[in-house]
Amino acid sequence: MPIVKADLEACQGYANCVVGAEDVFDLDDDGNVVVLRAEIDEADRARVETAAKSCPVSALRLEDS
């Protein structure tokens, strides 16, 4: 099952991920990414991967557990 990994040091709050997959990503009040659920169903892989890859600072990736 793919797992979302977020680099909170790198995150700049650009929020492309939230627009790409708002069921998985959100921003907290300070504008940093919040991963709403790290474990991703195989059926959602492509969509979540696209959202992760839309990060301008490459703060997100999907790993296979």
Next chain:
Amino acid sequence: MTGHAVIVGASVAGVRVARTLRDEGWTGPITLLEAEQHMPYDKPPLSKAGLLSADDVPALLTADDVGALDLDLRLGSRAAALDPATGTVTLADGEVVGYDALVLATGAAARPSPWCAGSPRVHVMRSRDDAQALRTMLAPGNRLLIIGAGFIGSEVAGSARSQGVEVTLVDPQPVPMARIMGEAVGRRFVDLQRDHGVDVRLGVGVEQIDDRGEHVVATLTDGAQVEADAVLVGIGVSLNTAWLGSSGLPMDNGVLCDAQCRVIGSSNIYAAGDVSRWRHERHGRDVRVEHWTNAIEQAAVVAHNIAHPDDLRTHAPVEYVWSDQYDWKIQIVGTPAPGIEPVVLEPAGTGRFAAIYADADNALCGSVTINWGRASVLVRKALRDHGSVEDVLRTLSPQVVS
């Protein structure tokens, strides 16, 4: 899904097309032509952290990526001509490259300085080499004159001030950002620069610049003279489309494309990024967008459409661009209407700010936010889902009160 895909330009749009073609199952050869000699790199940081350190200019592709993706990456290969009839690109060195699918992603170049352009003290900012050249003068006490208070000029001003450089910022507009976001919001951007010690001169142009060897002297249209150790000219870009002049492709400030990003009149030529002027179905008109996020989203659509010609997607994004200046994270969404003053939310004591824009029909059309990521993303989603100004304000207003 075989055949030879040729991508001209290895900046973010071109590299994303190459990567996404592989994700979409394209098994044929992919050639990526790039005029620069550097490995592909990301450009937004060049006026920000990447101006201060070359280590902060991220790579878009590593040598390992090129191998894993099985790309034929050709650095130092400048496309010189395109012949759609024969399906060939001719390079500057005379080599002819045939294609089955072609992607135009040559982007834009900084508009060269109209003043004293040959001087080593006169700079522009668009490439890794540009950043390298300006970086060497960013030392405390040095004097930098910046011409143009757009995003590039404003970001470089912030980066230079962080190094103790004395900065003078000149722009012929009384409120440079007003054209994008209106007077009242635009004035805040002027104040930001002044609050950080920048000598801002507005409503004045540049008459001439003289390189006196040890320094340069700029004469402004109000007669003032500004002495500086270096000049950054940030007056916009010109599209890298001259090489298409003999191609017969339809051009009008960009290459004209349909809603699926295919060049009009062609079945196998696409354009992505700055050079594309495409039919934006939500806006009902042709648009061209120079933003990073548009480049990656458009690249994904182009790659999909090349790989799946029987399942074409349209590209109708909500515009999004960011800028980092001093302690401001600036996010601009949609198309703010500069003629109509926005609703402004500014929660006391937070350093946050959101301007919500409606168009002449009172429909939500965009936002400018500072240090308020949640407000920005709310407007992006609302524009995508055809939400209203009232919807946005109803969600944000409690946050202002609390």
